[in-house]
Amino acid sequence: MAAALINVQKTVRKGEIIEIKTLMAHPMETGFRTGLGGQLIPRDIIHRFVCTFEGVEIFAADLFPAISANPFIAFTFMPQQSGTLTFRWFDDKGGAQVETARIEMV
Amino acid sequence: MKRLAVLIACLSGPVCAQDSKSVSFDKRSTFDLMKPETQAMQRDDASNPAMLWVQEGRALWQAKAGSTDKACQDCHGDVASMKGVATRYPAYSAAQQKVVTLGQQIQFCRAQEQKAEPWTAEARPVLALSALVGLQSRGLPLAKTGPAEARAVAEGRALFTERRGQMNLSCAQCHDDHAGQSLGGAIIPQGHPTGYPIYRLEWQDLGSLERRLRNCLNGVRSEPWPSGSSENVAVQTYLRERAAGLPIETPAIRP
Amino acid sequence: MVSHVLRAASLAAVLLMASPAKAQMIVGDAMPEPLAGAGDAMRGRAIIIDRQKGFCLLCHAAPLPDQRFMGNLAPNLAGAGARYTQAQLRLRIAMPSHLNPDTLMPSYFRTAGLYAVAMPYVGKPILDGQQIEDVVAFLMTLKEPAP
Structure with a gap:
């Protein structure tokens, strides 16, 4: 499942604080549930989310099994210039999901 | 006894619900x-996780599939043309000679028009397309x-x-x-x-x-x-x- | 003459084949004969609060301060032991449909006349005789009515 939904306005005025909302499709399997046969379903979660703007980290979060499936992460940001936001989700399998979004200063 | 009382009320009143026990x-x-x-x-x-499926549905709407190599878009045009459709389902389908749900109609299109492999009833793509088509009728009764x-x-x-x-x-x-x-x-x-x-x-x-x-x-x-x-x-x-x-x-x- | 016969019939014991081995007698609005051995009130309490076994709290409130999220579809169980005899409580759990055919309350000892029962439950009552005796035993301890 490799699908993310990024919600961020495309144009920003100087001094404006914007809200960035992200949704990532992921089962966030806690590792505490048992399957039909009674065996433990192994943990499989996104454990870290990082957002950079033009290469500079502006937001990061460590996630744990308490976070529900399809995690929703929202945060605010005041850009000083036009640029590209890069979002990275790191999961237990060692993979990383990467998405980008461009904002223009007007 | 209660049913009898409601029935009598129904027969004598000017306006009555179709079902004596409905919530109309x-x-x-x-x-x-x-x-x-x-x-x-x-x-x-932006926070509704179902929109992840809708996003997937948009991609499926445009994706060519099956031996006819057709996408939903090729016949139906933009998905906005589906406005009002979800308000009418489940509906009788003359082609299938029975009442079908929206999901079943989508599957029928896939089989007949795209000639593609069927999905299981609760498969992610069916739900994604159902969500996308349903969204076009959001707000409509x-x-x-x-x-x-x-x-x-x-x-x-x-x-x-x-x-x-x-x-x-x-x-x-x-x-x-x-x-x-x-x-x-x-x-x-x-x-x-x-x-x-x-x-x-x-x-x-x-x-x-x-x-x-x-x-x-x-x-x-x-x-x-x-x-x-x-x-x-x-x-x-x-x-x-x-x-x-x-x-x-x-x-x-x-x- | 006819009315006497009818009266006798209505007061007479109603034989109820609730299980293959035993016929349960209903007398008036009670089931006097125990369904199994003596009931254990603590076991009964455990059945009442278990949302998979008795699931009583889905509909009934009860004087159980350690329990939360009780439903309000049915009377509070507080005082049940003062309002009813053991035999009356036994009928109201085992076969409440006998008293009110339209009741929401499941008949916990019933296996006959049910429709489209899921495979794992076919032919089985919701609670067995001993469990019902346990629940009745606990309800008999609830003497204080709800405030």
Whole structure:
């Protein structure tokens, strides 16, 4: 499942604080549930989310099994210039999901 | 005795509900029973996890598939042309000679027009397309059924009102007679299918009305109807008639 | 003459084949004969609060301060032991449909006349005789009515 939904306005005025909302499709399997046969379903979660703007980290979060499936992460940001936001989700399998979004200063 | 009293009232009064036990006097969506936080989650498309499936649906709408190498878009154009469609389902399909759900109609298109491999009933792509098409009708009222659906509505009403399962309960006993009261910690909803497919927080997943009905039947310890069966479709058709007038919320969030 | 016969018939014991081995007698609005051995009130309490076994709290409130999220579809169980005899409680759990055919309350000892029961439950009552005796034993301890 490799699908993310990024919600961020495309144009920003100087001094404006914007809200960035992200949704990532992921089962966030806690590792505490048992399957039909009674065996433990192994943990499989996104454990870290990082957002950079033009290469500079502006937001990061460590996630744990308490976070529900399809995690929703929202945060605010005041850009000083036009640029590209890069979002990275790191999961237990060692993979990383990467998405980008461009904002223009007007 | 109560039924007799209502019947007499129906015959003597000028305006009467079709079903003596229907909820047509004060139809409420389950949305009204949810906590403000959950309602806010549904209202904001940026936070509604179901929009992940809608996004997938948009990609599927444009994707060529099957031996005819056609996309939904090739016949239907932009998905906005689907506005109003979800208000009319389940509906009688002349081509299939039976009443079908929106999901079944999508599957039929896939088989007939795209000549592609069928998906299972609850498969992610079917739900994604159902959510996408349903979204085009968001805010529009569910339409009343017509003569072609009458038999399914009658069958669905019979299934809705008969006792079943080890617990010997009917849908109507809870969802008509006791809607608004609490079963454990949960307020019993009237149970209108305004938001399907729904993102159910309990499932952490998007699911169809059929999946939700299966939960109900398991709850009263009754044997669920087979997937896609005429019983399933009949109940869904009755539920549409029962909910007619309520606006579509697809894709809704439910607890 | 006819009315006498009818009266006798209505007061007479109603034989109820609730299980293959035993016929349960209903006398008036009670089931005087125990369904199994002596009931254990603590076991009964455990059944009442278990949402998979008795699931009583889905519909009934009860004087159980350690329990939360009780339903309000049925009367509060507080005082049940003062309002009813053991035999009356036994009938109201085992076969409440006998008293009110339209009741919401499941008949916990019933196996006959049910429709479309899920495979794992076919032919089985919701609670067996001993469990019902345990629940009755606990309900008999609830002497204080709800405030």
